Amino acid sequence: MSELLKNIIRFVLLMFVQVFILNHIMLSGLVQPYLYLLFILLLPFQTPRALLLILGTATGWVLDNFMHTPGLHAAACAAIAYLRPFLIGMLSPQGGFEDTTRAPSPLTMGTGKFIFYASVLVLIHHLIYFSLEVFNFQSTQYLILKILCSTLVTLLLIFVYGLLFFEKRLRRR
């Protein structure tokens, strides 16, 4: 399957899960997972930075339309799409990751590095999103707790997604 087709299917799947399942589950007021941002995390390494920014913003914008939140998700997604290359540069070994046609995954990056990569970006996204969403509306303590709880649950969902879809070993091409 081509990388492009794979990403399109992933986009549709994640949006579907986010809009019709996760947006309707209420664990408590503190937990609101946003799994859809995994689409931005899993774009291939070699995606040009400008394209990455535009794809990220578009992803957020699509969800904004579903959730009637003007610009909130787009702002948060643009930020992680912009910061992604820096983080990958920081984590990559000298000379970059071996196979640049591939996408970030525990296999291509190493499990530890991938967990770090995902945690940082998810945290930044949730930080921006929830801060903008509840701007001066709920107490700061509650906000911080909400960000942390939601980040943990989103990471847990990414782990579940990984169990289902990530490749177990490198395929020869």
Add this chain to the structure above:
Amino acid sequence: MRNLILFIRRYFHFLLFLAIEAICLSRVFSQNPFQQAWFLQFSEEWMGRLYQHYADVMQYFHLRQVNDSLLAENARLRNELLQDFSVADTSRRIIRDTAHHRQYAYLPAQVVNNSIIHAANYITIHRGRMEGVHAHMGVVSSAGVAGVVVRASDHYALVMSVLHKDFRLSVRLKRTGDIGYVRWDGENPATALLSDIPRSVTLYKNDTVVTSGFSVMFPPDIPVGYVEKVGQQPASNFQVARIRLATPFSRLSYVYVIENLQAPEQLQVESNLPSSP
């Protein structure tokens, strides 16, 4: 000039990022839920259709509760039937009721999407401009106040839920008649805060809070909620209480859109304030 081009090329991605963030943030902070953008109406119709398919499936799971609430409402309405009341002796004089004009009309609508877990929650209903729904119309459930229409496409309307951080509703304490307002504090979708009730008024648990009828959106005396806990606010002449909302937002299937037939008149009178008495 050459330096400028070099600068732009060097920091192109950063500048692109800043531009995107500027556009997004300007949308976040210029947010006016009543804004009428042609684009939003466009997307509203499509999102509405998509959400409707979802609601059609999910509705089966709520049939029991819907039945119960419809049954309860039927019972209530039956009890108000004119034929159940014995009429006072009318053989002597004929009363022709010219004093009553219809002011409020109710339009039933199916809920196709509803969220309760965000800070700004909206309800999408399957009624739109074609059925006469427009912005600033009140929306109630069979149990109490549900929200206010913010915009309508041809067949769908977007309703700002009571569970929205910008929602404010003028209310009255049914027992004493004192005026206050209700807003949602975002912590629990089953409760909200009642503010601006004077300290001189004693609030009791389960006091009924109803709409005041001051706004053109809601008729008076529609239940909003019931007092649950009275908070302490020592340095103020007003008290804050937590109320249990009358409407069960977690299982909302049908609502009524209220049309105030005299709204234009009231708004016109209120808008032309005389400059000097």
